Amino acid sequence: MDLHPITDGVTKSREFLRSAFHSMLYARIMENKLSSLYKAGKIVGGVYLGRGQEAVSATLGTALVQGKDIFAPLIRDQAGRTAFGEPPIDCIRTYLGSIEGPMRGRDGNIHRGRPADGMPAMISHLGAQVSLVAGMLFARRLLGTLGDSVGATCIGDGAASTGAFHEGLNLAAVEKLPMVLIIANNQFAYSTPNNRQFACADLVERARGYGINGFSLDGTDLMACTSVINEAIRLAREGQGPQLVVARLLRLSGHGEHDDGFYVPTDVRNGHYGRDCIELAMRQLVENGIASLDEIRAWQDQISDDVQRAVAQAQQEAAPDPYHDDWTALSTRFPLPNNQPAALPVLS
Amino acid sequence: MSVTYIDAIREAQETLLRDDPRVFLYGQDIATFGGAFKATKGLSEMFPNRVFDCPISEDAMIGMAVGAAIEGMRPIIEMQFADFSSIAFNQIVNQAATHYYRTGMPIPITVRLPSGGTPGSGPFHSQSMEGIYSQYPGLIVLTPASVSDAYHMLIDAVKLDDPVIFCEHKFLYRWLKAKSINGDHLPIGQARIIRSGKHATVVAYSAMVHEAVRAAERLQQDGWEIEVVDLRSVKPLDIDTVLASVARTGRLLAVGEAFPWGGVTAEVISRVTEEGFHLLDAPPQRLNARDTPVPYHPKLWAAHRPTPESICQALRKLLAF
Numbered sequence: 001m002d003l004h005p006i007t008d009g010v011t012k013s014r015e016f017l018r019s020a021f022h023s024m025l026y027a028r029i030m031e032n033k034l035s036s037l038y039k040a041g042k043i044v045g046g047v048y049l050g051r052g053q054e055a056v057s058a059t060l061g062t063a064l065v066q067g068k069d070i071f072a073p074l075i076r077d078q079a080g081r082t083a084f085g086e087p088p089i090d091c092i093r094t095y096l097g098s099i100e101g102p103m104r105g106r107d108g109n110i111h112r113g114r115p116a117d118g119m120p121a122m123i124s125h126l127g128a129q130v131s132l133v134a135g136m137l138f139a140r141r142l143l144g145t146l147g148d149s150v151g152a153t154c155i156g157d158g159a160a161s162t163g164a165f166h167e168g169l170n171l172a173a174v175e176k177l178p179m180v181l182i183i184a185n186n187q188f189a190y191s192t193p194n195n196r197q198f199a200c201a202d203l204v205e206r207a208r209g210y211g212i213n214g215f216s217l218d219g220t221d222l223m224a225c226t227s228v229i230n231e232a233i234r235l236a237r238e239g240q241g242p243q244l245v246v247a248r249l250l251r252l253s254g255h256g257e258h259d260d261g262f263y264v265p266t267d268v269r270n271g272h273y274g275r276d277c278i279e280l281a282m283r284q285l286v287e288n289g290i291a292s293l294d295e296i297r298a299w300q301d302q303i304s305d306d307v308q309r310a311v312a313q314a315q316q317e318a319a320p321d322p323y324h325d326d327w328t329a330l331s332t333r334f335p336l337p338n339n340q341p342a343a344l345p346v347l348s
Numbered sequence: 349m350s351v352t353y354i355d356a357i358r359e360a361q362e363t364l365l366r367d368d369p370r371v372f373l374y375g376q377d378i379a380t381f382g383g384a385f386k387a388t389k390g391l392s393e394m395f396p397n398r399v400f401d402c403p404i405s406e407d408a409m410i411g412m413a414v415g416a417a418i419e420g421m422r423p424i425i426e427m428q429f430a431d432f433s434s435i436a437f438n439q440i441v442n443q444a445a446t447h448y449y450r451t452g453m454p455i456p457i458t459v460r461l462p463s464g465g466t467p468g469s470g471p472f473h474s475q476s477m478e479g480i481y482s483q484y485p486g487l488i489v490l491t492p493a494s495v496s497d498a499y500h501m502l503i504d505a506v507k508l509d510d511p512v513i514f515c516e517h518k519f520l521y522r523w524l525k526a527k528s529i530n531g532d533h534l535p536i537g538q539a540r541i542i543r544s545g546k547h548a549t550v551v552a553y554s555a556m557v558h559e560a561v562r563a564a565e566r567l568q569q570d571g572w573e574i575e576v577v578d579l580r581s582v583k584p585l586d587i588d589t590v591l592a593s594v595a596r597t598g599r600l601l602a603v604g605e606a607f608p609w610g611g612v613t614a615e616v617i618s619r620v621t622e623e624g625f626h627l628l629d630a631p632p633q634r635l636n637a638r639d640t641p642v643p644y645h646p647k648l649w650a651a652h653r654p655t656p657e658s659i660c661q662a663l664r665k666l667l668a669f
Contacts, residue, residue, distance in 0.1 A: 103451070106450050114451075115447075116453060120418060123446065125442055128411055131415065133415060134408070134411070135411060135412035135417075135419075136415040136416065136419050137415075138412060142397070142416075142421065143421070163407060164411065164438070167407045168407075171403055171405055171409075174402075174403055328449075329446070329448060329486035330448065330486060330510045331454035331509045332508050334537040334584045335584075335586075336535035336537055336538075338534070339500075339504075
């Protein structure tokens with residue numbers, strides 16, 4: 001793929017890039033705040049950042065249309081969530097355990113979603129969302145509401161080793177569902193490097209085995225992300241079945257904020273993929289006259305204010321009350337009423 | 349004219365497909381072939397684009413069903429054998445079962461598990477998984493023992509908004525016959541006393557109900573009147589009906605076909621001991637399969653699961669206390 005969004009008009013490039021970059025910036029600033037809150041002991045459990053993956057994630061979230069498409073974000077998709085339309089306070093509330101958040105303190109951090117709005121809540125078991133998105137699309141096809149909507153999910157290089165990934169992608173391919181599956185290959189699954197994870201040269205080679213299209217891209221380059229991911233979504237919308245996009249990048253943090261990532265070799269950190277996608281995107285936007293530095297600084301200030309306000313609000317909200325929780329995992333309330341007047345017991 | 353247990357299951361699915369456009373069937377070999385046990389025979393012709401063959405991907409089958417349920421459908425998933433649901437375990441207990449609690453959106457899927465032993469089926473086509481699934485919050489686990497229950501409980505299961513693990517017994521598929529599918533249509537969650545007695549209570553479910561009734565009939569010749577409770581639903585567990593029976597008889601034997609460590613029978617004994625210790629005239633007893641994989645050879649298999657003989661033996665011990 002050597003499409004270029006600025007020159008080839010694949011996307012409404014100017015607005016798209018500004019919007020995607022804004023979400024990247026939003027995610028970075030919000031996650032920096034989350035990291036500080038974690039280090040200050042204000043967040044219980046883990047904090048998992050998408051640092052380094054913002055270009056890929058934001059592009060996907062920007063290209064999808066909320067209310068029409070499906071987006072099943074994974075652990076490092078804050079930028080995509082923001083771009084797709086998740087209210088930023090959902091994130092803050094879930095990390096802080098507010099009763100007002102979508103998970104009401106019953107689940108935390110990145111395990112959140114709004115399934116009724118096309119954004120299912122991930123479980124920790126990697127690869128499990130692939131078949132779930134396939135099922136959402138399959139249902140729409142049966143209901144006649146699929147239209148040209150698509151479903152997308154992101155996974156990592158580690159998740160690509162799971163059975164669930166294979167089963168789900170194969171099923172989506174068999175059913176020819178309009179799914180875009182992005183593998184963000186950030187080179188380390190927690191601490192395990194690619195050479196202990198898979199033996200092929202590039203995970204995109206697997207696409208051929210599933211009988212689907214495959215794309216490779218430099219996930220640190222917003223321009224490349226924009227042209228390739230939009231193209232993959234376009235093909236899925238056209239009815240060409242699942243599309244696999246493998247984005248190469250580097251996780252610019254530990255697995256979680258408890259992890260300093262000491263196992264990432266210095267030459268990898270200092271190598272090509274160690275560059276910061278936000279810095280690169282900022283330069284690209286400024287150099288191409290898509291956004292000015294002043295505008296970007298104003299966005300930064302606005303986002304920082306937003307985030308501060310959201311944190312202040314969520315910190316004041318009630319925590320869940322164990323004495324008033326209904327403590328039921330079922331929506332059905334037993335005992336059920338009798339189906340008909342009591343009859344004599346019968347064993348067929 | 350008689351109806352078998354498998355007829356009832358097929359009939360229930362036909363009724364559901366006819367009456368509810370949200371229902372579709374997804375499973376291995378269930379379309380043209382009609383299913384390994386013919387539970388979906390003819391349905392793909394009657395309901396085009398509602399009955400689908402799928403890849404041998406149990407994990408993806410359930411993930412797919414959960415996704416479809418999020419979008420408003422009511423999928424029925426056929427596991428070819430209950431044993432293979434181990435591959436789907438993650439999607440069942442972590443994706444489907446946690447969804448309502450986490451997000452507030454219930455997941456109305458029904459997972460049909462052809463369960464239990466038949467002669468010659470061996471370790472991987474004979475398992476009883478109800479205890480394992482019951483251990484997890486967020487699932488309803490049903491174990492119909494009669495033709496009527498197989499029909500009505502499957503229909504009721506699909507109408508429930510929560511995930512249901514529907515354990516059908518393969519031994520009952522063609523062996524169990526009834527004049528019709530009519531019955532009392534008790535609601536899900538209620539146990540049924542299918543034989544009244546005053547000397548001891550046997551609590552059983554699924555195929556073991558029939559073994560317990562046979563044992564009770566034998567003991568009747570010696571003057572013992574054994575009450576048999578069919579749990580029907582192992583989760584929720586209708587402990588009130590069990591306690592009421594134990595209050596009458598003072599003695600309890602819980603019989604199950606699953607492996608002996610923990611499980612449904614242990615839960616029944618534990619709850620009765622906790623809530624009705626004062627009702628017991630003898631230590632409550634359990635009888636389960638043996639603590640080995642389910643063996644292939646019919647002679648080994650018949651001695652692996654509880655039988656009328658072993659149930660009689662356990663009851664005599666209980667009655668002699």
